[in-house]
Amino acid sequence: MISKKDITKRFISYVTIDTESDPESNTTPSTEKQWDLANKLVQELKDIGLEEVTIDENAYIMATLPSTIDADIPTIGFISHFDTSPDFTGANVNPQVIESYDGGDIILNQFENIILSPDYFEDLKLYKGQTLITTDGTTLLGADDKAGIAEIVSAMEYLVQHPEIKHGKIRVGFTPDEEIGRGAHKFDVKKFGADWAYTMDGSEIGELEYENFNAAGAVVTIKGKIVHPGYAKGKMINSMYIAQDYINSLPRLETPEHTSGREGFFHLHNIKGDVEETQLHYIIRDHDKEHFEARKEVMKNLAHEINAQHGKDVVHIEIKDQYYNMREKVEPVMHIVDIAEEAMKSLDIKPIIKPIRGGTDGSQLSYMGLPCPNIFAGGHNFHGRYEYVPVESMIKAVEVIVKIAELTAIKNFEN
Known part of the structure; x- marks a missing residue:
C-alpha cells in the first residue's frame, strides 16, 4: 500500500x-x-x-x-x-x-x-x-x-x-x-x-x-427606536435589550456546549446590533425530524410572544432549512x-x-x-x-x- x-x-x-x-x-x-x-x-x-x-x-x-x-x-x-x-x-x-x-x-x-x-x-x-x-x-x-x-x-x-x-x-x-x-x-x-x-x-x-442533523438557519431581526438618551423616557426602544430577552428565553441547556449524541440544539453564532436594530444568527439542529420542526416553532412562537408584549411588530424571524x-x-x-x-x-x-x-x-x-x-x-x-x-x-x-x-x-x- x-x-x-x-x-x-x-x-x-x-x-x-x-x-x-x-x-x-x-x-x-x-x-x-x-x-x-x-x-x-x-x-x-x-x-x-x-x-x-x-x-x-x-x-x-x-x-x-x-x-x-x-x-x-x-x-x-x-x-x-x-x-x-x-x-x-x-x-x-x-x-x-x-x-x-x-x-x-x-x-x-x-x-x-x-x-x-x-x-x-x-x-x-x-x-x-x-x-x-x-x-x-x-x-x-x-x-x-x-x-x-x-x-x-x-x-x-x-x-x-x-x-x-x-x-x-x-x-x-x-x-x-x-x-x-x-x-x-x-x-x-x-x-x-x-x-x-x-x-x-x-x-x-x-x-x-x-x-446526521436536520439543519436550519434562523435570522432574528429586532427593530428598535433611537432618540436622544436625555429625552428617551417612554420613547426609546433599545433593540439590544429585546434581543437579550429573546436569547434568554430559549432553553439554556439546549446549546452545543451542553448536548451530545442525538441531542439537538439552538446555537447563537453571531450577534450584530445597536439601539436601532439587532440581528441574531442561529443554527437549529436535531436528528429527529419532529423535534427539528418543534424547535423551529419554538423560535417562531417566542417572536410572537415578544411582539405581543411590546404591542408592536419589533421582532421578525426568518428560518431556512439547510439539509436533512x-x-x-x-x-x-x-x-x-x-x-x-x-x-x-x-x-x-x-x-x-x-x-x-x-x-x-x-x-x-x-x-x-x-x-x-x-x-x-x-x-x-x-x-x-x-x-x-x-x-x-x-x-x-x-x-x-x-x-x-x-x-x-x-x-x-x-x-
Whole structure:
C-alpha cells in the first residue's frame, strides 16, 4: 500500500494551498483561490492515469477509474471537498510532522505558548508511537477535508498501479464550498453516474456515519427606536435589550456546549446590533425530524410572544432549512453501509457507527438521488489551530477505499 512518506508529501502539498471559503460570497466557488487547488487536482488525476477527468465552471471535479472486470458491477463513487472552513484562517499553513509521537505535549508554537496537549485533547493518547501532522499554532491544518482528497487520490493511484485487483467502475468527485453548506448545491448527480458513493469526510479512524442533523438557519431581526438618551423616557426602544430577552428565553441547556449524541440544539453564532436594530444568527439542529420542526416553532412562537408584549411588530424571524438527515435515504440501501463496515473489519479497524453532529455533502447528495454515507478521513479538532491528523489513519483510509472497491465487485450487487 502507499508509503507514509508519499501520502504525507501529497497531503502537505494540498494543505499549503489556501482554499478558505467565504459565506458572504455569491459566487461558486465562493473564493477565487479555491481554483488553485482545483486545477492542481485535475492535473494530478490525469497524471495518475484516471480517465474522463473534468472540471466545470463552478470548480466541481469528476474523474473515472474504469472497471477491471467484464461484469455488471454497480458504479461507486468517492467524494471529498477541497475548501477549508472560514472559522479560522487557512492562509500560510505550515504543517509540522511529529515522528513517533511520545504521548506528551506537542509545542505547536513556542513563541505564543500554544500547546497541543493530551490532558485536554484526550484522543491524542490513541496515537502514541504514530506519525502526526499538526499546525504551527497560527492556522488550521485543512485535514477537513484535504486528508480525504489525499486518501482518494492515493487509493486511485494504487488501483491504477494494480490492475489485477478486481473492481467495478469508480467515480471520483471533489467539491468546493462544503464548509459553507454549498458543497452539493451544484453537484451534477446524473453526470457523476454512480449508484452510490462515500464521502471521505469523517474524523477518527473507524468512523462510519449514515445519519446526521436536520439543519436550519434562523435570522432574528429586532427593530428598535433611537432618540436622544436625555429625552428617551417612554420613547426609546433599545433593540439590544429585546434581543437579550429573546436569547434568554430559549432553553439554556439546549446549546452545543451542553448536548451530545442525538441531542439537538439552538446555537447563537453571531450577534450584530445597536439601539436601532439587532440581528441574531442561529443554527437549529436535531436528528429527529419532529423535534427539528418543534424547535423551529419554538423560535417562531417566542417572536410572537415578544411582539405581543411590546404591542408592536419589533421582532421578525426568518428560518431556512439547510439539509436533512440522510438516514431516511440510506436505510433502504443499507448494503452500502454493510460493505464499508465489512471493509473496515477485514482491515482490523473497529467500525464506529454513530450519528454525525453536523452536516456533510453526503446528506444533501442522498436527497439528490445519490445515497452517500460518510467514512473517516482521520483528522481531529477540525476548524482550528489544534487540528491534527495521524498519517497511519490516512493510510488506513486508503486501504478502506480499495477494500470497498474489491468487496463491491465480489458481492456483485444488482443495479
